[in-house]
Amino acid sequence: MSDRRTGILEAATRVIARRGVRGLRMGELAAEAGVSTALIYYHFTDRAGTLRRTLEFISDRADHYTAEQEPSPRSEDPRTDLERVLLRELQDTSEVRENSTAWGELRATAVFEPDLREELARSTHTWVHDIAELLARANPTGTAPAHAAAAERLTALIEGLSVRWLSGSLPLDHARRLLRGAVETELERKRRVGPPGGPGRITDG
Template identity: 60%
Template sequence: MTDRRRVILESAARLIARRGVRGLRVTELAAEAGVSTALVYYYFKDRSGILRSALAFIGDRADRYTAAATDPAGAAGPAGPRALLERMLLLEFQELPEVRENSTAWGELRAHSVFDPGLRAELAAAGAAWTAEVADLLRAACPGAPGAAATAAAERLTALLEGLSVRWLSGLLPAHHARDLLRAAIEVEAGRLAPERVPVLG
């Protein structure tokens, strides 16, 4: 990705987070990025292209700031799949401008997709990839769990995370409480997926 394209996408994410999708104007985007409107159109063709690219950029940025969590030899040290899953999901509640901006922009794009079928398809694909990643970690943490059950658990966890994120971002829920609620939900879902223990008969 060229530096100018990245700057435009960073600016788009910032404007979407601040003003919503409907508030995104190409002239304002160009001014925010310090480029001409012609250059914005050169890279993205039209407003729909900007939105689709911004969605992909937000997803890639989230992958970067959660990558250390899913690296078994990452900064936090080796860990099993359950711990990796918890780390990855809890990193969505970091008190960092980039994370807050990402979460806010994702929510704005999700809300706008109700009225934009093209964006809805892109968002569904991004959501499905995220759910699949969570389901893979759940299956690794709970060997023998049926695939459909792990996918359903992943859907519940990602939906809960999105709801908690909205409450956190709007100041209705402190980050530490959101993390506690998510940890408890992971515990419940992993418990449901774990095979029943057979009692030892003496």
């Protein structure tokens, strides 16, 4: 991706985070990015195209800051890896605040703008799939459908916690504690096996 194109998408993310999707005007975006409106249309065709590519950019940037930063990405404890990746969605940095706010604005707008839904569904599916893979490493005996369902719950929780934290309804430390508790609950749930016709029991798996 060219530096100019990246700069436009970074500017679009800032404008959406600050003013919402409805506040994104090509003229304001051009001023924010320091380019002409003609260049924006050249790269993204129209406003709808700009929004779709911005959503893709936000998703890719989240992948970057949640990725492992250590030389050896995977530790000897898959559960630690899972928790670390999830908690990186709740960091008090300008990048995470901006990204999470813009993501929430785009998701809310997709209720009224069908053009956004396909890209949003694709990005969400990728996110859920990635978390399901981490859950599978943390609990190899679990089933793929169970991991996918747990990933759906955890990613939905992160979105809700982010909104409450960013809007000042929930302290960040408490949001992170709630997320850790949810991870614990999901992993413990997978250790509960209910034999047909009998009560559930705890296994070592």
